[in-house]
């Protein structure tokens with residue numbers, strides 16, 4: 024049962040047609056997520072994190088490539104099969120304001136998926152389940168008949184989580200679930216998500232631009248840059264031995280609260296490439312101080328550099344042995 | 352040594368009053384900033400950070416906002432008694448503000464170069480050519496190439512727009528820069544660039560700064576002093592070093608305990624229970640008491656006073672005294 028793969032993507036691509044050509048939002052992503060683990064996905068705004076999550080859930084159709092759920096290729100599922108599969112896969116968004124119907128009560132909102140998927144026959148059974156869920160996520164019973172606007176962001180996010188859990192999913196894409204919350208409330212929701220994971224053996228894909236949050240919650244971390252997964256490893260390996268120059272710069276740029284050990288930041292220069300019709304070669308080359316001719320003429324391949332540690336860079340070996348280092 | 356104080360705020364109270372409610376946004380805050388000093392103003396949503404900044408800038412929207420009490424001295428002058436003309440002059444040459452959303456500061460239908468030149472021309476007697484020269488120089492300082500002078504704001508990325516806004520805020524050599532969440536909307540690698548630019552410029556022009564943010568890390572890396580705001584009050588203030596190493600107020604403690612720390616894996620997050628109070632309906636006594644794990648009877652009844660010297664905090668007790676010594 025150890026390290027059983029729940030999600031696997033193979034050469035997964037999502038291109039959006041735009042006036043200037045194709046926007047490569049997700050470009051050739053290969054990843055696996057094991058049962059019960061949290062894969063954290065980080066990267067800058069627009070690098071394709073949300074699109075990747077949505078394509079994995081088939082909320083967007085992939086342009087090409089496969090998504091395997093428990094070994095089954097879901098891209099070939101019929102609409103009915105997919106509806107059935109949906110019960111196993113849920114998504115939680117950043118903005119709990121936008122994802123709750125303002126005209127429904129908290130109780131109705133949490134009950135909705137139960138009705139949709141016809142999980143229980145009677146209203147009483149559904150009601151019991153809703154109450155159970157409210158307790159699970161720490162919502163007081165008296166909020167059953169309240170409306171979302173009466174809630175602050177943290178409690179709205181609890182409603183969203185209860186709704187997502189109502190049909191007992193196995194896999195949840197958490198797309199920036201705490202980014203809109205204040206830090207003191209953010210900790211409540213992070214703790215809740217971790218507690219629920221333990222209790223219900225949930226598998227998460229946790230998207231965030233906040234690296235300290237991702238480090239806190241993840242088992243493994245994937246770093247994306249302009250549509251591509253450029254590094255993936257256990258969280259300890261990512262933080263202690265990053266191999267991709269972008270990952271190194273990203274980690275160095277995180278503002279630290281440690282006033283005793285102030286570190287110099289790596290300041291990247293150069294412009295960010297366009298994701299529309301990207302040229303051949305490494306997409307980070309415009310900002311990478313180590314770029315060579317090979318970097319702009321050949322695509323780096325996503326390879327297993329060390330056991331469980333994947334990277335897409337032509338020069339990772341030199342990074343690993345310390346030949347290449349940033350000037351700070 | 353009093354004469355190098357750039358800004359001094361005393362007992363400032365700001366309310367937003369509408370027909371059916373009065374939000375007490377700022378409730379008696381005091382602070383001062385000296386030449387070249389950087390103060391981080393930290394707090395959660397609704398703590399009153401932006402309102403404080405707007406009061407200093409004399410830009411509180413009125414109605415519904417009003418400064419109901421207090422004094423704000425900029426270079427020794429109480430700006431509350433300024434005429435509109437004096438305020439304009441102060442905002443032109445004395446204090447500049449960078450707003451969180453760069454688009455609020457930029458006109459979408461004017462080229463970036465033209466709007467920056469216009470700022471220079473309204474505040475200084477220069478020829479157009481001289482103004483353009485000044486703009487191009489400053490754009491280069493913040494890392495925007497001069498060939499982008501004739502581009503429109505929408506042609507810039509988020510990070511570039513924020514640099515343009517920074518350049519704009521520095522055109523008239525302000526003595527004090529107020530930056531309201533200047534990097535919150537940016538990616539971390541870009542944030543690092545922008546913070547470095549701000550730090551360098553501050554050093555170069557000996558500018559004082561108020562940096563508003565909810566990010567304790569950003570403050571640690573850019574500021575000398577920090578003030579922690581909660582429900583319109585400064586509940587703790589001091590040097591960054593002192594406050595970060597020995598927080599004395601339960602709320603400050605709570606903030607540090609609730610953020611994941613990069614260099615400390617094992618630590619569990621300890622959230623602050625509940626949520627921030629509504630400014631229109633503040634609790635009795637200590638405003639933090641409904642969320643405070645150390646709350647006693649007196650906290651519900653009486654408002655605590657400030658205690659401490661350089662490192663001050665607002666609490667009935669001195670709960671973490673031993674640790675600090």
Ligand SMILES: Nc1ncnc2c1ncn2[C@@H]1O[C@H](COP(=O)(O)OP(=O)(O)OP(=O)(O)O)[C@@H](O)[C@H]1O
Pocket residue numbers: 039040041046047048066067068069070071072073074075232298
């Ligand atoms: N429906 C769409 N049509 C065209 N382009 C799109 C569409 N959805 C997303 N994109 C583009 O795809 C790229 C990836 O977007 P995505 O939302 O996945 O990024 P992200 O990493 O989640 O960013 P953020 O951190 O800002 O949420 C972006 O360049 C975005 O503009």
Ligand SMILES: Nc1ncnc2c1ncn2[C@@H]1O[C@H](COP(=O)(O)OP(=O)(O)OP(=O)(O)O)[C@@H](O)[C@H]1O
Pocket residue numbers: 367374375376394395396397398399400401402403412415416565629630631
């Ligand atoms: N124009 C306004 N009219 C009425 N109330 C207002 C107005 N502006 C602010 N407030 C209220 O004043 C309080 C303080 O708001 P302020 O914007 O100063 O907080 P802040 O600390 O800057 O928060 P944030 O981190 O969300 O920017 C809040 O309760 C807010 O709702």
Ligand code: SF4
Pocket residue numbers: 267268269305306307308309311312313314315318323335336337338339
């Ligand atoms: S492939 Fe080349 S350009 Fe890309 S990250 Fe590696 S060294 Fe830099």
Ligand code: SF4
Pocket residue numbers: 600601602637638639640641643644645646647650655665666667668
């Ligand atoms: S005064 Fe009382 S409630 Fe307020 S912070 Fe101190 S201990 Fe907590």
Ligand SMILES: [Mg+2]
Pocket residue numbers: 072073074198
């Ligand atoms: Mg997204």
Ligand SMILES: [Mg+2]
Pocket residue numbers: 400401402531
């Ligand atoms: Mg604000």
